[in-house]
Amino acid sequence: MAIGGRNNGYDLFEYQLYKLGDTDYVVLELKLGEQAGEAVPIESGTLSIVMRGRQVFRASVAGGAGCVSPAAAAPPNVEAMFRPYTVRAAQVPMAFSQAVRNVGSP
Numbered sequence: 541m542a543i544g545g546r547n548n549g550y551d552l553f554e555y556q557l558y559k560l561g562d563t564d565y566v567v568l569e570l571k572l573g574e575q576a577g578e579a580v581p582i583e584s585g586t587l588s589i590v591m592r593g594r595q596v597f598r599a600s601v602a603g604g605a606g607c608v609s610p611a612a613a614a615p616p617n618v619e620a621m622f623r624p625y626t627v628r629a630a631q632v633p634m635a636f637s638q639a640v641r642n643v644g645s646p
Contacts, residue, residue: 546572552580552605563592570601578607 545554556568567588573581582603589597628638 560591563621565590568601580605 543558548645552570552572554570554572556570558566560566567590568585569588570585575585583600585601587599587601591597620624
């Protein structure tokens, strides 16, 4: 709904306001660390949930945002993972076969 404060270039702002309904909101206040690659450390912050008729719920937050781990290596042989195999008609449930035959029929 609303954002402001320092930005790290990845749509992560120090102040964020989200509307949950007609009268309920979530407020996120963050102290952003220095960006390292695609990861942004969240040094500290507060998550506040404001709901009509209730006390404000506040929780401390900290951690990381973005890609905080190195990219996974590609599988060595993708083709071997997805090779065709034979399926006998007796292995396919009748309801599935019927549904496939009826696809596109009025």
